[in-house]
Amino acid sequence: MTGPILSVRDLTCRFPIRGAFGREIGQIRALDGVSFDLAQGEILGLVGESGCGKSTLGKAIIGIQKPNEGQVVFEGRDIAGKSPREAKEQRSRLQYAYQDPGASLDPRWRIARSLEEPLIIHASLSARERSRKVADILDAVGLPASHLQLYPHELSGGQQRRVGLARILMLKPKVVILDEPTAGLDVSVQATVLTLFRDLQKKFHLTYTFISHDLSVVRAMCNRVAVMYLGRIVEIGVTEDIFAAPQHPYTQSLLAAIPQINGPRVTENFWLKGEPPDASNLPKGCRFQGRCPHVAEICRAQDPVLAVHGEAIASHESACHFAGTVTPPVPK
Amino acid sequence: MTEPLLDVSNVSLGFRGENGFAHILDGVSLTVKSGEIMGLVGESGCGKTTLARSVLGVLPRNSLEVMGGAVRFQNTDMLDPAYADLQQRIRGSRITFVPQDPFTSFNPVFTIGEQIDDLMKWKSPRRDWNAVSSTPTLLQRYPRSRRAIDREAVIAMLNSVQLPQPARLLQKYPHEVSGGQRQRLMIAMALLPEPELIIADEPTTALDVTIQAQILGLLRRLANERGVAVLLATHDLGAAYEICDRITVMYAGQDVETAPVASFFNVPAHPYTNKLLASVPGLKGEMSGIPGDLPNFYSPPPGCRFAPRCERAQLACEVRPAQTETAADHMVCCFHPVVDHAAAGLVPSGKGQTS
Numbered sequence: 089m090t091g092p093i094l095s096v097r098d099l100t101c102r103f104p105i106r107g108a109f110g111r112e113i114g115q116i117r118a119l120d121g122v123s124f125d126l127a128q129g130e131i132l133g134l135v136g137e138s139g140c141g142k143s144t145l146g147k148a149i150i151g152i153q154k155p156n157e158g159q160v161v162f163e164g165r166d167i168a169g170k171s172p173r174e175a176k177e178q179r180s181r182l183q184y185a186y187q188d189p190g191a192s193l194d195p196r197w198r199i200a201r202s203l204e205e206p207l208i209i210h211a212s213l214s215a216r217e218r219s220r221k222v223a224d225i226l227d228a229v230g231l232p233a234s235h236l237q238l239y240p241h242e243l244s245g246g247q248q249r250r251v252g253l254a255r256i257l258m259l260k261p262k263v264v265i266l267d268e269p270t271a272g273l274d275v276s277v278q279a280t281v282l283t284l285f286r287d288l289q290k291k292f293h294l295t296y297t298f299i300s301h302d303l304s305v306v307r308a309m310c311n312r313v314a315v316m317y318l319g320r321i322v323e324i325g326v327t328e329d330i331f332a333a334p335q336h337p338y339t340q341s342l343l344a345a346i347p348q349i350n351g352p353r354v355t356e357n358f359w360l361k362g363e364p365p366d367a368s369n370l371p372k373g374c375r376f377q378g379r380c381p382h383v384a385e386i387c388r389a390q391d392p393v394l395a396v397h398g399e400a401i402a403s404h405e406s407a408c409h410f411a412g413t414v415t416p417p418v419p420k
Numbered sequence: 421m422t423e424p425l426l427d428v429s430n431v432s433l434g435f436r437g438e439n440g441f442a443h444i445l446d447g448v449s450l451t452v453k454s455g456e457i458m459g460l461v462g463e464s465g466c467g468k469t470t471l472a473r474s475v476l477g478v479l480p481r482n483s484l485e486v487m488g489g490a491v492r493f494q495n496t497d498m499l500d501p502a503y504a505d506l507q508q509r510i511r512g513s514r515i516t517f518v519p520q521d522p523f524t525s526f527n528p529v530f531t532i533g534e535q536i537d538d539l540m541k542w543k544s545p546r547r548d549w550n551a552v553s554s555t556p557t558l559l560q561r562y563p564r565s566r567r568a569i570d571r572e573a574v575i576a577m578l579n580s581v582q583l584p585q586p587a588r589l590l591q592k593y594p595h596e597v598s599g600g601q602r603q604r605l606m607i608a609m610a611l612l613p614e615p616e617l618i619i620a621d622e623p624t625t626a627l628d629v630t631i632q633a634q635i636l637g638l639l640r641r642l643a644n645e646r647g648v649a650v651l652l653a654t655h656d657l658g659a660a661y662e663i664c665d666r667i668t669v670m671y672a673g674q675d676v677e678t679a680p681v682a683s684f685f686n687v688p689a690h691p692y693t694n695k696l697l698a699s700v701p702g703l704k705g706e707m708s709g710i711p712g713d714l715p716n717f718y719s720p721p722p723g724c725r726f727a728p729r730c731e732r733a734q735l736a737c738e739v740r741p742a743q744t745e746t747a748a749d750h751m752v753c754c755f756h757p758v759v760d761h762a763a764a765g766l767v768p769s770g771k772g773q774t775s
Contacts, residue, residue: 136630197478201425274463274655275699280709282701304658308701345633347658349685349700355662360630363600372731 092125093295094149094182094263099123099158100227101148101292101319102313105368107304116367119155119184119370123394126263131296132325133288133310137364141319142299143187146265150184161230162263180210183240183261183352186267189252198235199251206258221258228291229254246277250284257292265297270305282309303346307331312403315339317418318367318375321394325404335397335406337380340416359417374409383416423494424451426475431489433474434717441485442717445469446673446725447740448489452617452649457640459664459681460653463696465714466671468653471643472619474499475651476515477507493617498608509537513543516610519638520622522602528596533590536609539564540570541752545614557558574612581608581638600631617649624659636663657700661685666749669693672715672725674740679750689746689757692726724754732756 101119104112118141126132134142140230147153149160151167160168162182167175176334186192193202201221207213213221223233229250240248249269256264269285270278282305289296289393300306306313307327314324315338323336334340341360362379373388386409394405408414428450434443452458462468472480475490477498480508483690491498493515496506509689518527527535540564546569578586581604594602603623610618615768620639624632637715640663643650654660660667661681668678669690677690688694690709712729727733736755743751746759 137630146460235689275657276463276696277711278709279699280708282707283587283709303629304701307703308707341630345629347633347656347660347662349661349697353662354633355640358630358633358637361634363598 093128094126095161096125096126096145096149096160097123097161099145099148099155099160101144101153101155113366116315117319118367121158122316122319122321123158123186124314124321124324125164126140126295126297127292129136129289129295131309131362133230133297133306133313134316135301135306135313136295136297136316137303137342139367141315141362142301142316143267145269145316146184146267146297146299150182150265151179152184165361167384176210180206180259181262183259183264183265185252185254185256185264185269187271189248190240190243190245193248193251195240197239198236199238199240199243202240202251203236203255203258206255223255225254228257228288241284244277245273246281249273249281253284253288257288261294263295263297265299267299268299268301270302271299278305285309303342315342318364318370319408320375322376322408323392323404325400325406328403329401333400335400335404335411335414336376337382337410337414337416338376339406340385341379342412344416374407376408381408381417424597425454426450426452426651427490427492428471428475429489429492430490431471431474432487433470433479433489433499434485434487435446435480435483436485437483440478440718443720444673444717446668446720447476448675449674449743450662450668450675450678452651454616455644455647455649456665457643457650457663458654459660459667460651460670460671461655461657461660461696461760463714465672468655468670469621469675470617471670472517472621472651472653475619476517478511494504495622509549509699512539513545513547513613514615515619516613516615516741517622518603518606518618518623519612521607521626522599523626525606526602528594531591531593531680532597534588536605536612539575539609540567540612543613544573546570551590555584562677574608575597577608577612578605581605581611582643583608598625598633603635605629606640607635607639610740611646611747612644612647615648617651618643619651619653621653622655623652625654625656632659639663657697669696673717674725675753676726677750677752677754678743679752683747683750687750689731689745689752689759690726691732691758692753692755694758 099119099122102114103118103191105114105116122145134403136142140208144153148155154169158168159166165178167178200222204218204366231250271279288329307412310327313327313330314321317338323339334343351368357380360379365378373389377383377387389409392407392409394407396402396405400412427709428448431445431448433445434441448471461470475498486499493510496503496510498507501610546566568609574585583589583601583604624635627635636659666680667684669676671692675691688697695710698708710729722726723738727737741753741755744751745755746757
């Protein structure tokens with residue numbers, strides 16, 4: 089067993105809220121002590137509602153967002169908060185796929201130029217080698233060579249995602265962070281794009297971090313899942329365990345909210361009320377207390393830590409005082 | 421047989437622009453009965469929003485070309501410019517609209533209360549439509565006696581969509597409330613004129629899954645309590661399964677299949693519907709997409725528009741198939757519908773179900 093390829097330790101990211109004259113009047117704790125390991129070749133899903141810090145986590149790992157505290161160890165080096173020059177070598181093998189590839193491609197550049205750019209920056213290849221490599225990768229993501237001469241607006245949403253992926257694969261990355269890779273796609277296109285992700289993972293030996301709010305996609309794609317709530321991981325474990333026996337009340341609610349075709353209807357007996365509280369004004373104790381159906385004294389006083397609870401296996405951790413003992417409310 | 425509330429029959433329309441004529445809706449038929457929730461399902465670009473807007477009668481008149489058909493809402497044709505006055509009376513009071521994006525649908529510079537007052541001034545069910553006034557419409561005042569009654573109705577409605585502290589909420593600006601609350605406000609505003617039909621265009625697309633479950637539940641409960649019919653346009657088959665009574669599937673501006681919800685998910689007959697259901701990720705991660713792209717609306721394929729992507733297509737598909745009934749109330753527009761699901765290797769039932 090080799091060590092993890094990427095390991096995140098106590099990553100913390102705070103955004104100041106500024107009032108008049110730039111005075112700091114508060115803080116949003118977007119990430120609050122997030123730790124996890126990523127093993128070679130796995131797909132880790134990061135799920136949670138909007139505003140829970142999924143994308144901030146992805147951006148902090150890649151170095152777009154500078155974390156306030158914590159470590160990101162990739163290939164044995166801590167790259168958290170390093171300047172682009174210091175970590176250039178590592179970061180070329182750590183790539184980030186943006187949520188909206190249509191917006192992340194330069195509208196005035198042809199696809200060929202966008203695809204070639206990373207090679208110009210990071211690799212020392214001749215022009216001929218570069219264009220051969222571009223053609224190879226474009227073929228791998230299932231686009232015809234004629235698309236090289238098109239502009240981004242001439243492609244459909246699914247094709248734009250393929251181009252975004254091709255651009256990432258140019259530098260032979262080890263770890264790819266996919267930020268909402270299927271948001272805004274229709275199910276028929278989504279299915280083909282997800283199949284492509286799987287094929288490429290095998291072909292290029294990739295490790296994915298799969299950020300998504302769509303639990304059915306995460307279930308279909310990921311080996312492990314981390315559930316986030318307001319800047320914390322509240323439950324992490326192997327996908328089958330999480331979906332079969334969720335321990336945290338938030339995970340239980342999240343799973344219960346997915347509509348299941350030909351299953352019982354969610355809308356008739358959904359128990360979770362309200363919305364996440366303001367991230368700048370978090371309550372003392374457990375963050376989920378305001379919406380939790382099982383809230384007790386201890387939840388208001390003490391912040392639960394992420395740990396193995398009850399009969400769960402060692403890889404299944406959750407952050408709840410009553411983890412493993414609570415079950416979702418019985419439908420009326 | 422009772423007369424349907426909304427009867428869209430064989431509507432063909434399109435828009436003329438710089439690149440020629442885009443033929444968007446091609447012979448769409450659909451009915452909504454009083455008090456039922458009808459799902460209008462399809463992928464982006466299939467004409468859901470165009471159809472929803474044609475029911476409201478708010479398609480852009482300068483580029484619109486209607487080639488045939490009618491959108492009848494209780495004997496008023498919403499497409500015919502001759503009935504503009506009647507349409508205006510129906511729009512916003514007897515047919516209301518819940519938009520897709522609650523973030524951009526409020527005016528940011530007015531309080532929520534001012535915006536709801538504005539709605540109630542013109543569209544309140546207590547408005548006297550026959551009152552003759554000598555002042556021009558825009559200068560007319562909001563009668564004080566009606567304002568007080570309307571305000572009570574507003575507070576009661578905000579309570580029934582489960583918004584906390586309604587009186588205080590009315591003094592807030594839209595940016596001060598969350599997305600879920602804004603969508604609740606939108607539903608409240610759609611229900612306040614006491615309409616007979618609500619058109620909800622992707623009402624939960626911008627929301628998280630936990631909020632989606634709350635909002636859909638609310639919509640279903642309120643619509644049933646008040647006997648309001650809902651036309652729910654969505655691309656999310658799960659959401660449609662949750663609250664709809666019947667579902668119509670559209671593909672590239674044509675309706676391909678209409679069925680009651682149980683029959684729709686258990687025995688889908690149209691090849692497109694089957695492929696759409698197979699694209700939803702299943703329990704073990706099994707899913708298959710639909711290869712190919714939507715046809716070009718400037719030069720659409722003749723007949724069935726799904727034919728170029730359909731493996732069952734034959735020469736006959738160059739003519740648009742008529743609606744045929746495969747089971748009770750289950751209408752499909754296809755010459756080669758999927759009848760035997762086991763033989764076709766498609767077992768749609770139980771998909772996505774947890775053990």
